[in-house]
Amino acid sequence: MKLVSVIVLGSLISLPTFSQEFQDHDGMLMNHGDGHLMDMAGGMVMGNNPDTLPGGCEKVAETKEITVHAGHKYSEKFPGKMFTFDTQEFQFKPCTKLTVHFINDDSIRHQWMMHGLPKYLYPKGMFHLEVSGPAKISGTLILPPGDKTYLVHCDIAQHMEKGMKAQLKVGKGDGDLPSIPNVTANIVQDDYKITLPELLEKAHKEADLPEPVVAVVPVNVPVVIKEESAFSGVTVIGLALGLFVTPMLVRKFKGMTTMQIVSYLFDLLNSMIESAIKKIKQ
Secondary structure: OHHHHHHHHHHHHHHHHHHOOOEEOHHHOEEOOOOOEEOOOOOEEEOOOOOOOOOOOOOOOOEEEEEEEEEHHHHOOOOOOOOEEOOOEEEEOOOOEEEEEEEEOOOOEEEEEEEOOOOOOOHHHEEEEEEEOOEEEEEEEEOOOOOEEEEEEOOOOOOOOOOOEEEEEEOOOOOOOOOOOOOOOOOOOOOOOOOHHHHHHHHHHHHOOOOOOOOOOOOOOOOOOOOOOOOOHHHHHHHHHHHHHHHHHHHHOOOOOHHHHHHHHHHHHHHHHHHHHHHHHO
16 A cells, blocks of 8 residues: 555646646747747747738738758758758748747757848848757747748758758749758758769869869979078178167167157158158259
């Protein structure tokens, strides 16, 4: 009976811990203004806009909701990737009111950021969802009019480069973005079998560059290094002028203070410049 009581008590104590493994941030966000929502658990929404229509939208075309997962396990089907979203491409009508439910399945921070939005409505031109650790957060935006393709990615260092990148097309879009996993080809295609010399040769051929020129130095030709003499002609002339002028300066500045000497030199320099200018004008 004591053993059963201990097990029950332990389970009751553990319940709060298990309940915190996955958090829903929707109900505990604090509004900081300008569409910036934040909570103490590390969740954040920037550019939240459920009401204001972008210029060119007379009304909300339709209301949509999507759920996007982020994590390491979604990258397993993409060789060479470490983190990805579970969806790499989205498409909606212009002026759609879109609510994004962003779920982080990892124990590290991830983001779902959309760039290129009009800055008069979305601060810094972006809509930003961020979660630290396993949790969910939601935000809403109204998509602009027109056909355009927007970048969606995680801005944490190296997460986009490791695969956490997608595209969102409004209307027909205006083309595809490069290096979207399972959607478009990489700008630089990974090849784990090719050697470095082969990779360099391939890059030269693809860029249509001339073969690199290697300078060949004959083995038996002596290399002569000309050393400059310590006493060059300029040095000798400078020493001679110094020896000649020094006694005259000593007599001239005898009994003068440092400030008087400096003042005299400045006056002398000024006179020389004025004299040179007069000769040039003549």
